[in-house]
Amino acid sequence: MRYNFIALFLFIAFFGYVSPAVAQDDLMSLLDEDFAKKPTYTFATFKATRLINGRTVETISKKHLNFWISHRFGAVNSGFINNFFGLDEAKIRLGLEYGITDRLMIGAGRSSVEKTYDFYSKYKVLRQSNKIPVTVTAMGGMAINTMTTGYITETGAEMKFFNNLERYSYTGQVLIARKFNEKISLQLMPTILHQNRVESALIDNTMLSMGGGGRYKLSNRITLSAEYYYNVVDRTQYKNDTGLPYPYHNSLALGVDIETGGHVFQLHFTNSKGMIEKQFIGQTIGTWENKDIFYGFNIARTFSLDKSAKKKIK
Amino acid sequence: MKKLILILLVVPFHFLISSGNAQTLFSTSAGEVSFYSYTPVEDINAVNKKIGSIINSETREVAVQMRMTDFSFPNKLMQEHFNENYLESEKYPTASFRGKITGNEDFTLPGNHAVKATGKMKIHGVEKPMELVGQINSDGKVLKLKLEFLIKLADYKIEIPTLVFAKIAEEIQVKGVLDLVKK
Structure with missing residues (x-):
């Protein structure tokens, strides 16, 4: 009987202790999921609109x-x-x-x-x-x-x-x-x-x-x-x-x-x-x-x- | 046998609690964070309107995450330098804060609540303990979180940009406004 109470105590203690940590990771992973849905655009493929003589894919920003x-x-x-x-x-x-x-x-x-x-x-x-x-x-x-x-x-x-x-x-x-x-x-x-x-x-x-x-x-x-x-x-x-x-x-x-x-x-x-x-x-x-x-x-x-x-x- | 029944009783009870937790999430993916630094030559400011954040009112946990490339500068060249040279956004694409709101006051109750959160701030791949002070204005469904704090660039191993004449401040003022909606 006593052992079982200890087991139960450990069980609850374990869950009680672990779940906030899990939840915190969950909050972050929820945010990560949201971010993964949106496209991430590459920036600054080149430094300027010209490579040397010729051009690059870069354009000048608005205004x-x-x-x-x-x-x-x-x-x-x-x-x-x-x-x-x-x-x-x-x-x-x-x-x-x-x-x-x-x-x-x-x-x-x-x-x-x-x-x-x-x-x-x-x-x-x-x-x-x-x-x-x-x-x-x-x-x-x-x-x-x-x-x-x-x-x-x-x-x-x-x-x-x-x-x-x-x-x-x-x-x-x-x-x-x-x-x-x-x-x-x-x-x-x-x-x-x-x-x-x-x-x-x-x-x-x-x-x-x-x-x-x-x-x-x-x-x-x-x-x-x-x-x-x-x-x-x-x-x-x-x-x-x-x-x-x-x-x-x-x-x-x-x-x-x-x-x-x-x-x-x-x-x-x-x-x-x-x-x-x-x-x-x-x-x-x-x-x-x-x-x-x-x-x-x-x-x-x-x-x-x-x-x-x-x-x-x- | 009795104990087994007891454990079996406890397990669903625990799930009941955690499913209860899930309903106390407040979140946004369109929060605003801006920063500002004054220099004699040119003021440096930028705003990011795509901040993701979640607050669990039950566990009082808070998480905020943003993409560095979502910061918009009036001067796009400055924006490129910010990402390429200073924050190295290719290597460290996001900045985040994860922590816990201290105290026992129920900040979801309608009204204004002064809140404090302790946790870890991660910028430029460097994680530092941080205490944030802010205000939550709640109407029960939406938590309007306002924040203001200082970031010391050296703490996060961010090189301090030198402009032609002046150095920019070593501390940057950051402001945030996040409207977290109950899920």
């Missing part, structure tokens, strides 16, 4: 303004006295980007390369989450070359425009990226480029290019990045017809991103001098094998123009 200053210098091996390792010659692009919604942004820029204005918009179609494996962004843009007609291109060809429409070129791009973990993000960027006028009848007006790139975060502030665009062009056909090698090459760029409070600094080496699709995909004359490597940098600064959100919180 935010982003200012880009980009430079590309001359070839690194062009000599100290002659060209100060390329720093004597600088190409510049100034750009502005604005977020209409958190998914839709517009942008414009002006490059000193071929005195070109460019306009584009980007829309984030899909966001990577615990349910969707990738972020997909669509981009469409155009560029207007405002050089005086009859100028000589870097390949030595004479570029004559017979009407203003011939100055236009267009780019369409789908950017597909996945943030694999906090350090590694990879991206594919199939691109179509159409130039109303090209320098030679043997160069196609419409060109396809497959871009690939990615980043590896060394620390919270320092990131390594790489980007390559493979152009689908018939180089042997061009060589057979003209006896000359195809003048343009695939673009490869390697860079380091340094992020400070409000700025992103992107320092890189690339074989492209241009900073818009038409120029770095369509008109890259340098190659890494010939040591035509140009040093360049991009600086991005983002401003929040969202006054209403600030008021709401106060």
Whole structure:
């Protein structure tokens, strides 16, 4: 009889003691269940809207303004006295980007390369989450070359425009990226480029290019990045017809991103001098094998123009 | 044999109690928590409107959980830095508090109740004992819980961000408003 009372006592004591602990875990697991139902979106697949020369899936947040200053210098091996390792010659692009919604942004820029204005918009179609494996962004843009007609291109060809429409070129791009973990993000960027006028009848007006790139975060502030665009062009056909090698090459760029409070600094080496699709995909004359490597940098600064959100919180 | 019957009698009795417990849960998934820090350059503030919380009025237990990426900043770049550099939201996606409301006063009775809860706060993967002081305004069905407390960043191994000119405060003021509805 006594043993049974002890057993009973232990039984109640055990349950009495354990149940609050179980209940507390239960409260947390109930909350966990609730959270698991809602999608968790991946954030910051890349640090900026540009990987190096090309773009990333990232868009500018609603009512935010982003200012880009980009430079590309001359070839690194062009000599100290002659060209100060390329720093004597600088190409510049100034750009502005604005977020209409958190998914839709517009942008414009002006490059000193071929005195070109460019306009584009980007829309984030899909966001990577615990349910969707990738972020997909669509981009469409155009560029207007405002050089005086009859100028000589870097390949030595004479570029004559017979009407203003011939100055236009267009780019369409789908950017597909996945943030694999906090350090590694990879991206594919199939691109179509159409130039109303090209320098030679043997160069196609419409060109396809497959871009690939990615980043590896060394620390919270320092990131390594790489980007390559493979152009689908018939180089042997061009060589057979003209006896000359195809003048343009695939673009490869390697860079380091340094992020400070409000700025992103992107320092890189690339074989492209241009900073818009038409120029770095369509008109890259340098190659890494010939040591035509140009040093360049991009600086991005983002401003929040969202006054209403600030008021709401106060 | 008698004892066996006794035990058999006790077991359903116990389940009766625990099923009774289940009906004293108050919960929300849309609580609000905001924090604020003043600096001479730029004020830093953010709000999260997706706070999950449950209170068991029987056992007086309380649990609060939030996703760090749900904090919304007026400046999205700041939001990205908050998640990427300071709270490391990929590694530590949530912050939580679990504890018990002290005292015996029945805070579910209509009216205002000053409450205190002791428990553990977990932020940035670091768990620290914490005492929260707040107020519950009850109408019997909804518990309106208001909280205000300070978080010392160093306690949770959160790096103190340096802006261009000024450092932000080492302590951040946190406010919470949670409307917990009876389940």
